[in-house]
Amino acid sequence: MAKTTVKKTLGILTSGGDAQGMNAAVRAAVRWALVQNCEVYAIYEGYQGMVDNIIKPLRWESVSSIMQSGGTVIGTARCREFRERPGRLRAAENLLKYGIDNLIVIGGDGSLTGADIFAREWPELLAELLAKKKISALKVKRHPQLRIVGMVGSIDNDMADTDMTLGADSALHRITEAIDALSSTAHSHQRIFIVEVMGRNCGYLAAMSAIATGASYVFIPESPPPDGWRENLYRELRAARSAGRRDSIIIVAEGARDRHGRTITSAEVKEVLDRHMGLESRVTILGHVQRGGEPSAFDRYLGTVSGVEAVRELLRPDGGESKIVVTRNNRIETVSLCESVAKTHAIAEAIRAGEFDRAMRLRGSGWEIMNSVLGTLSRPAAPAKKTRKKPKTIALITCGWPAPGMNNALRTAVRLGLAQGYRMLGIRQGAEGLIYDRVREFAWMDVEEWVACGGSKLEANRTLPEPEDFPAVAAAIRKHKIDGLLMIGGWSAYRLAAMIDEMDREYPDLDLPVVCVPASINNNLPGSELAIGADTALNTIVQAVDKIKNSADTSRRAFLVEVMGRYCGYLAAMSGLATGAEYIYLHEQGIDLKLLQRQLKELTRSFRRDGRNIALLIRNEHANTAYTTDFIAQLFTEEAGGLFDVRKTILGPMQQGGTPTPFDRIQGTRLAYDGMLQLFGKLAEHDNTSAFIGFRGSKTSIFPMRDLAGMVSCEYQRPVNQWWESLLSMVTALAIRPR
Secondary structure, eight states: OOOSSSOOEEEEOOOOOTTHHHHHHHHHHHHOOOOHEEEEETTTTTHHHHTOOEEEEEEGGGGGGTTTTTTTOOOOOOOOOSSHHHHHHHHHHHHHTTTEEEEEEEHHHHHHHHHHHHHHHHHHHHHHHTTTSOHHHHHHHOOOHHHHHEEEBBBOOOOTTOSSOHHHHHHHHHHHHHHHHHHHHHHHHHHHEEEEEEOSSSHHHHHHHHHHHHHEEEEBBBBBOOOOHHHHHHHHHHHHHHHTOOOOOEETTOOOOOOOOOOOOHHHHHHHHHHHOOEEEEEEEEEEGOOOOOOOOOHHHHHHHHHHHHHHHOOOOOOSSSSEOOOOEOOOOOEEEHHHHHHHHHHHHHHTTTTTHHHHHOOOHHHHHHHHHHHHHTOOSSOOOOOOOOEEEEEEEESOOOOHHHHHHHHHHHHHHHTTOOOEEETHHHHHHHHHOOEEOOGGGGGTTTOOOOOOTOOOOOOOOOOOHHHHHHHHHHTTTTEEEEEEHHHHHEEEEEOOOOOHHTEEEEEEEEEEEEETTTOOTTTTTTTTTTHHHHHHHHHHHHHHHHOOOOOEEEEEEEOOOOOOOHHHHHHHHHHHHHHHEETTTTTHHHHHHHHHHHHHHHHSSOOOOEEEEEEESSSSSSSSSHHHHHHHHTTTTTTTTEEEEEEEEGGGOSSOOOHHHHHHHHHHHHHHHHHHHHHHHHHHOOOEEEEETTEEEEEEEHHHHHHHHTTEEEEESOOGGGHHHHHHHHSSSSO
């Protein structure tokens, strides 16, 4: 790993409201900078610490065991002094005392705007300090420029140019967990709950939590309700009750307003419902609980890779203007801080000016799509359509191992199909349902309460038809007049689709379009970088590892955790990155005795020299047939000579279960939307070719089934190219202190 030739000095601070994942970002930035032979200082309490000179050096151990903690260990505060030039002058003087002219700022758009102003003023501030004889001319010569790289820490997800901001995913976890809990009470009492969430100028948390929880109505700043919303709300909730909905959740963003700019509060919504509906409603304001708690796996990952990228950007020799680290289409990159802040302010201005269509466009196409889908999913019944003489039929099937989020995909597909006038069927128990004719027809309310359910309500298995089964498969398709199939699942779904494609010459009833939606906790499907179910499995692993690490006592111990994934190392790699593992073992990289000997030597040195008390090793279940979890545990225990012992844990099927995370619920909704859109098009155009959905960040791709073989390793059932493998070098680099 290349190191900088000239030793640089970096400062790091967190500012504004805290956001989960900030500590992961601090840890990664500090350790990557130390690996690159930089000096690193923490500026405690944000800009206030810069003005008051609360600046301290950081060592490797300073950021140990912090990435699983919420908040920010270096503190944050809002600083009025820094908003004025005299305050910034003091801040510049204090930075120069430590030779700091490279700054990493983690905060929202206000904090980052302040940082950009500071960087632009830097030459003038130095000139003034020199004139007042508070610094020397040599100082000015050595530090002519202040370079700033920002990371966006904001639970509101309100910064332009980035798909996600630090803390937004964790906040969505808190909101979804709270609404899930409220829903059981609401269902029991047939009650209405009004939930107020954060989001002053951005409705991301409100809209996405509405999708994730199946809310009945949502108020967001970017898309105010039409005039007469009070009567409309009343009619929709009444219609939902008539249709059989026992409970109603209404989500209100704190910045919600009507089309005339007037604020819509949760209290006002309650008053409207109590007066018009005669039903009890309750208001829950989640408040700062949305900022609290442990960061999700995604926020730990995002903080880690963003922290590394921030240091890389500061060390580039061609750096000029201030930058921020963003994630776009599942890739980390840097963009102009000034331009991103300007775009963010433009959205807020559009909302204030009542230009709501423009505000939605500025949020991006993915935002518009999801809000449109939300409008369909929250309806109490399918919209009236002109009756077709022969309505076309779409059947849904889940294949392979169950993956959390499958039910959200099914719910979305059913309602989108019914809304477009299609007849919607469900095939139970995967391919066996086609063979043994286990078919049911869906009505709108059949899928009402599926959003928080794990597994698959249609049941799933890995059974595939034998050649002699295809007459029965063709007969079932003919009997139920199925015109198209949406398959949600893993390798079994893709293989079944390919088999149907191959057999349609022999059985004409099989000549129909099939679209596959990726759902697999292993995240091993071609074309899609994040399959439905993988996020839930990853969070399950991370939560389990946190508990395992917390169980350590004063004795020195290494924990070896085996995770699922078959021959794909995604879960092992990403959980290792999110938990600060020292080593990970993957089939893609292989294991040999030389590797284990080197790692054992490094661990022994670290326990003896650095005072380490705990180490974490994560192994993919199929990493190597000879070097098993038991073998590695026994080898390390024996060779450590009593310096540390090794405890092993095999997590097993618990990774497949549990309540789906908000991301998997949203991912199930989005990918089902894309799959159904493809089927609608194919049926309209009489296109009977089969395809599978690809997804990267917010960008969807469609691949013909004939491309499948060239994109995968059939022997190991994983994609030929896996995006996450480029991140592997970070794991050990951030966990083992260099010599």
